[in-house]
Amino acid sequence: MKHSFLDQYSNRNSLIHRLDPRSKLLATLVLIATLVLMPTGSWPAYGMYFFIIVTLILISRVPLHYVLRRSLVIIPFVLLVAVFIPFFKEGEVALSFKAWGWTFLVTHDGLELLWSILAKSWLSILSLVLLTSTTNFASLLLGLERLRIPRVMIILLSFMYRYIFLITDEAMRMKQARDSRSFRSGWLRQMRTVGNIIGTLFIRSFERGERIFTAMVSRGFDGHSRTLNSLQFGRIDSLFITGMILVLGIINLFTLFF
Amino acid sequence: MRELIAVEHLSFSYPDGQQALSNVSLGIYEGDSVAIVGPNGAGKSTLVLHFNGILRSNGHVKLMGRPIDDNNLKWVRNRVGLVFQNPDDQLFSPTVFDDVAFGPMNMGYSRFEVERAVERALGLVGMSGFEKRSPHHLSIGEKRRVAIATVLSMAPEVLVIDEPTSNLDPRGKRDLVDVLMGLSITKIIISHDIELVKELCPRMVIIDQGMIVADGNTTNILADKKLLTAHGLATM
Numbered sequence: 001m002k003h004s005f006l007d008q009y010s011n012r013n014s015l016i017h018r019l020d021p022r023s024k025l026l027a028t029l030v031l032i033a034t035l036v037l038m039p040t041g042s043w044p045a046y047g048m049y050f051f052i053i054v055t056l057i058l059i060s061r062v063p064l065h066y067v068l069r070r071s072l073v074i075i076p077f078v079l080l081v082a083v084f085i086p087f088f089k090e091g092e093v094a095l096s097f098k099a100w101g102w103t104f105l106v107t108h109d110g111l112e113l114l115w116s117i118l119a120k121s122w123l124s125i126l127s128l129v130l131l132t133s134t135t136n137f138a139s140l141l142l143g144l145e146r147l148r149i150p151r152v153m154i155i156l157l158s159f160m161y162r163y164i165f166l167i168t169d170e171a172m173r174m175k176q177a178r179d180s181r182s183f184r185s186g187w188l189r190q191m192r193t194v195g196n197i198i199g200t201l202f203i204r205s206f207e208r209g210e211r212i213f214t215a216m217v218s219r220g221f222d223g224h225s226r227t228l229n230s231l232q233f234g235r236i237d238s239l240f241i242t243g244m245i246l247v248l249g250i251i252n253l254f255t256l257f258f
Numbered sequence: 259m260r261e262l263i264a265v266e267h268l269s270f271s272y273p274d275g276q277q278a279l280s281n282v283s284l285g286i287y288e289g290d291s292v293a294i295v296g297p298n299g300a301g302k303s304t305l306v307l308h309f310n311g312i313l314r315s316n317g318h319v320k321l322m323g324r325p326i327d328d329n330n331l332k333w334v335r336n337r338v339g340l341v342f343q344n345p346d347d348q349l350f351s352p353t354v355f356d357d358v359a360f361g362p363m364n365m366g367y368s369r370f371e372v373e374r375a376v377e378r379a380l381g382l383v384g385m386s387g388f389e390k391r392s393p394h395h396l397s398i399g400e401k402r403r404v405a406i407a408t409v410l411s412m413a414p415e416v417l418v419i420d421e422p423t424s425n426l427d428p429r430g431k432r433d434l435v436d437v438l439m440g441l442s443i444t445k446i447i448i449s450h451d452i453e454l455v456k457e458l459c460p461r462m463v464i465i466d467q468g469m470i471v472a473d474g475n476t477t478n479i480l481a482d483k484k485l486l487t488a489h490g491l492a493t494m
Binding site for chain 2: 011136137138141158159161162163165166208211212214215216217218219220221222226227228
């Protein structure tokens, strides 16, 4: 079965693509950190961030609509977590309504907080989509490794990247096999088969793990993993990261003190 | 001819008590191309897992005259390369390069040697230029060839391949047979694929229920329809 790439467009060639994955990772991290630390409702600053990210996307020549479309994935999750905030935040009431014998109050401050959280998380995910569409997964992992992220986590991520689609395929085949044999079954029965599918997937993945380990051992694996370092942190990387920190710093300072 | 692998009276049963091999004796010589054929569950894979010490044999299996034991596993695995049946188990790295480089890197090659070994191995299987691709975006035939390269990059003396043509379409099969034919290395091929065996292996071993029931010239064995039918390899 065919799947979309996790890191589509990451093998194109542009200034951003050519940057060292470490500098891109650090820049993204700095961007998200400063964004999160920004006070609630600093809309001009959010606008500036959006402008910076869009500029980078345009330089990278990754289609803008692709990044925008992918970034929307986060919205339902954020809403799920944040939708109750307007009800609990105290302050001037913007709206009140009665339901099931309760009175619900929505405050201005609460709403502002909700919109800010939505904006911040959307901007963060935009920058992450930009990162993953300009860096292929392998070099992203290499970058993380060079940034001293523990080996275990790197190996975990690399296996996840390698096998997630295989497992998805397996699940889809099982679902097809189930659907071709069951019609009109109730919700509860469905849940039971879903449970069985999950269990079978777990056992199969476990057995696959053992086979992979055998294949690794056959090629001399002794518990230590070795990699070749092939990253080059150049002048352009220093320029990029310094530039980003400067620009973001200025935006933050202005927002905080003026 | 030098004897590379010597199996002498090897018996093996799995922890659950199932007897997988009983009293198997077999010699593999330098330059051989041997097919190991047998019905499902006959013990073929169990046998080859003894060749590089994944399963231990207490001295019943010798490589180049030395019994395989815990102390020489690294030496053994550098010389006997196993390619497993499912390339998705064999290829576990984010890129083709990383996968083919995995063996040489474990052997402690220098960066330059690793790169040269990868280049050579991918060239041998006709997959040069695929270094940066991710294994899960390859076709099954391409995965098979890369899987073979992951072992060839260690420059083994013996190449052991489990079911190389299963799930391949005729063209993929043709390509793979050509690749295997081009390799001048001692080969042990597990297969049900009689066409492949005929084309690649002058010598053939039939295993059934953990025992060797035939070992000899492929043409002669394939002519013995009664023998083949008795062991589930042909239908009357």
